[in-house]
Amino acid sequence: MSAPQFKDVATALALLTRFPVKAEFDRTAQASWAYPFAGTVLGTCAALMTAIAMWLGVDPMLAAGIYLAATAFMSGAMHEDGLADTADGFWGGWDPARRLEIMKDSAIGAYGVIALILSLITRWAAVWLLIDGGWWFFPLIAIETLSRSAMPALMHALPNARDTGLSQSQGRPDMATAALAIAGASVLSLLLIGLTTIPLLIFGALAATGMAVLAKTKIGGQTGDVLGATQQITAIVLLMVLA
Template sequence: MQKDDTSLARPGDILTAIALLTRLPVKAEFARSANAVWAYPLAGLAVALIAGILTGGALWLNIATPLVAGIWLVTTILLTGAMHEDGLADCCDGFWGGWTTERRLEIMKDSQIGTYGVLALCLSIGFRWLAIWLILETSHWFWPLLVVEVLSRSFMPALMHALPHARDTGLSHAQGRPPLGAVGLGLGLALGFALLCLGWAGLKLGLIATLISFGTAWLAQRKIGGQTGDVLGATQQVILITLLLSLA
């Protein structure tokens, strides 16, 4: 494939997105990393389907619902290598642990975790586990859980397009600025999937996710002057948590 390929979408973009956002062993090309952002929701769908199969099996075996919620949570974390959780922790440490943009970026790059990061991870895991538990108590848990995983990843490219890079290195910088068409296609796929699965309730979730993405973009611009891979991961986490709580 040519590196200057600017076509809106290619089937190989799906593997690229899965390789970038998960630990699933797929063979992918990365020449179109910026264009492949339209497939980020599909990477979320792949993670959710695997978690859904394991969760459904656990429910069929009559395992206690709180433990099954833990199975969904652990599965999604393992499949993504906790990369989004890492971004959330780094952002919380940096945004509220430093007084200047330079210091915040320095803290975010540090591999050590601070108090804000620990608290953010504890709250993230706790709220998600409880919300998933409550959702699993219903008879129609499968599609809502798939939708939130898909929607939470569909807004990451929007931040990549709208905000400048806060630093000249890192995963987000390496991917480049995605074209608006790819961003729109990904959002359209995610919102269409939500509407198909949940009806108008899916559009409500999409609206909530939109508001959250605006909020995180504003905060990132104010704190560090742009976006990084950590900001994208944190955005995914905040959207995911909010959507799960709204469903619960």
């Protein structure tokens, strides 16, 4: 593992958000340790927007929608897009080649639509419950952080399912880089929400492992879409655990 560099955070922000960050893409695989920090920045910004809305008197139900809209806007909805493409491909094709072909298609099918609807409804309901319960600001930031630590783990554990695409172009991080992403996310979460981090780590690991097994079975590896879907599924599971 090469030594982590500060510019890796900028690279992670440039890859995972739509923030106008100047980054150098000469070590994208090595920079994956910083993916959780990109989640921290995104989650903090979205939580602040939600807090302002709450201060202005917005109902918790609508504030939850503002939070989801903010995260989708700032990330370019790339993880949601990955979830939809993965759902279409995994259940719309009969063999790995056809599944990968469907995932590459920009059109969205029934499975993708259903996956997006269920994802948005579930996350909206969970965020609403957290906001209504009064303890939400730091937990939401922790979830955005932890859910992105699963991505480098899958990048390391699974081979690239195709010879082209975003994930393939970034390369595969080594075990130390993937472990640093998880360790960094864990420390940040502990600072934000204390020992509540422990059950989140357990259920997050189960969610990511389930996605890894499914991806290996369906297409023989991972793609950028699978990584995005993994972030979404992990976030949903973590939100349900807290809610």
